[in-house]
Amino acid sequence: MPPLAPDLSALAAPGTGAIVLDGVEKWYGTRDRLVHALARTDLSVAEGELVVLLGPSGCGKTTLLRMVGGLIPPTSGTLTVEGTPLWKEGARQDAAVSELGMVFQEANLFPWLTIEDNIALPLELKGVARAERRARAHALMRLVGIAGFETRWPKELSGGMRQRAAIARALSYDPHILLMDEPFGALDAMTRDQMNLELQRIWMETRKTILLVTHSIGEAVFLADRIVLLSPRPGRIDTVVDVPIERPRTLDTQGHPAFQSIAKALRHRLAEIS
Amino acid sequence: MSGIPLDEPAPPRTSGMPGREALLPWLTTPALLFVLVGIWHLYVTETEISAFILPSPASVWTAWLEMLDSPRAWRHTGATIYVTLVGFAWALVVGVGLGVAIGRLRWLEQTLNPFIVATQVIPKVALVPLFVVWFGFGPTSKIIVAAVLAFFPILTNTVLGVKSVDAGHRDVMVSLNATRWQIFRRLELPSSLPYILTGMEVGIVLAIIGAIVGEYLGGNAGLGYMLIARMNAYETDSLFAVIIHMTILGFVFYFGIGALRRFLIPWHASSGR
Numbered sequence: 001m002p003p004l005a006p007d008l009s010a011l012a013a014p015g016t017g018a019i020v021l022d023g024v025e026k027w028y029g030t031r032d033r034l035v036h037a038l039a040r041t042d043l044s045v046a047e048g049e050l051v052v053l054l055g056p057s058g059c060g061k062t063t064l065l066r067m068v069g070g071l072i073p074p075t076s077g078t079l080t081v082e083g084t085p086l087w088k089e090g091a092r093q094d095a096a097v098s099e100l101g102m103v104f105q106e107a108n109l110f111p112w113l114t115i116e117d118n119i120a121l122p123l124e125l126k127g128v129a130r131a132e133r134r135a136r137a138h139a140l141m142r143l144v145g146i147a148g149f150e151t152r153w154p155k156e157l158s159g160g161m162r163q164r165a166a167i168a169r170a171l172s173y174d175p176h177i178l179l180m181d182e183p184f185g186a187l188d189a190m191t192r193d194q195m196n197l198e199l200q201r202i203w204m205e206t207r208k209t210i211l212l213v214t215h216s217i218g219e220a221v222f223l224a225d226r227i228v229l230l231s232p233r234p235g236r237i238d239t240v241v242d243v244p245i246e247r248p249r250t251l252d253t254q255g256h257p258a259f260q261s262i263a264k265a266l267r268h269r270l271a272e273i274s
Numbered sequence: 275m276s277g278i279p280l281d282e283p284a285p286p287r288t289s290g291m292p293g294r295e296a297l298l299p300w301l302t303t304p305a306l307l308f309v310l311v312g313i314w315h316l317y318v319t320e321t322e323i324s325a326f327i328l329p330s331p332a333s334v335w336t337a338w339l340e341m342l343d344s345p346r347a348w349r350h351t352g353a354t355i356y357v358t359l360v361g362f363a364w365a366l367v368v369g370v371g372l373g374v375a376i377g378r379l380r381w382l383e384q385t386l387n388p389f390i391v392a393t394q395v396i397p398k399v400a401l402v403p404l405f406v407v408w409f410g411f412g413p414t415s416k417i418i419v420a421a422v423l424a425f426f427p428i429l430t431n432t433v434l435g436v437k438s439v440d441a442g443h444r445d446v447m448v449s450l451n452a453t454r455w456q457i458f459r460r461l462e463l464p465s466s467l468p469y470i471l472t473g474m475e476v477g478i479v480l481a482i483i484g485a486i487v488g489e490y491l492g493g494n495a496g497l498g499y500m501l502i503a504r505m506n507a508y509e510t511d512s513l514f515a516v517i518i519h520m521t522i523l524g525f526v527f528y529f530g531i532g533a534l535r536r537f538l539i540p541w542h543a544s545s546g547r
Contacts, residue, residue, distance in 0.1 A: 069449055094451045102449040108442040112464040112541045122450045125460070153541050169446075 060235020361420025373432025416488030431473030435466025
């Protein structure tokens, strides 16, 4: 495989796709200086696609994801979610945000709610009736593989199970898009492999569009249709890599020649840019 | 010592089955009490000290039983309970309300902070005569004393609770399009409850102190008044009885908040599950 080079043709034209970033840029103001967190970035994620943002720390990948999630506004540029601009005259557009489900590095379950109530929380906020909430929560708990823990407190579950619950919560209101910020970063290696398999299965069953941030090369190659490699200071897209490995991928896929050559090329490129 | 390395966590205590440590206070508390009362009794009989200075445990016990039998004593108890609870309720409402506002609004905290520190530094008990002058000898002045004393710990703990809301939890609510009210009701309030309850535990005890000190200085009702009346009548055994009565009242209130804690926040480590 040739060394990776910037491949701008892989970026879809602005205006199409489930998530579209058009010239999105982010500056942070600290007490005495401005930090350029993300340089002008164009990116488009197609409907049903699983795109992984990969990069060393400080490359702005989390900043990018949080901007897509509407948690922080971009300094300039436009963000479009399912054809709706995320920000309009400085105001966040709730219609766009409700197409997004977020999963964070920490499960962020509320300790005062049972697992079932945690998963149903988004529905409760939207005023869905109790019976429907319960039915939906139970179905999702089966989907993510934690049925039977409905009435437990979050602290009674393992880290992997809590993260499954967090995924179920993000899916509860059936958003079209899942945004995942290093969702398995806090898990041990074995649980992490397991969760990657589970996420692939959930993705194949639900056909959501997924934008996932990681700093693990193995996780990126295993999960992604397309890997967007970011480089730091300021954060910007360095390379975009397609991962043409058939699905469902298994743990054995890591021995696949394509997997290994992509992982190797990414590793070399990462060493150059970080 | 067994060969267990030091960094290994202690095996988790199984809930529902109290270990030896959980049972210990049920034995040691009565035993220690028995020893202390025994020493008291021996001291009184051996030194033949005047009953006016130190009455015997037996006469205190008799005085307390008489008190339990007296409707007048119960009216005084009722008055103190009323003043304590109403004062505490005011402290709770204002303390939590202001605490939430201060915890959320940085400018409000900076504006009010000097005044809050000032109210904390003033010996509040010194204000009691002023309250009597302003609000008379009735229950109002005592309610205000109880409320002022209970207010501060509730306020500071609420502020701390609201500020301690997990940033990740906040992200979840924001990403779910939660309204400001929903963020308060579903996140800030439950997340702050353990802190608020801690403030309430301190506050209820201070409210009783406020009520009693208020009763010392004005009016003719309440256990505080009763205490002064007994002192003036040189009935030291009854004086002791009133003190015991107050202590029990304090325990009841304190454990009431503890029960509230287990009911409201069974998920929290402080509820001991």
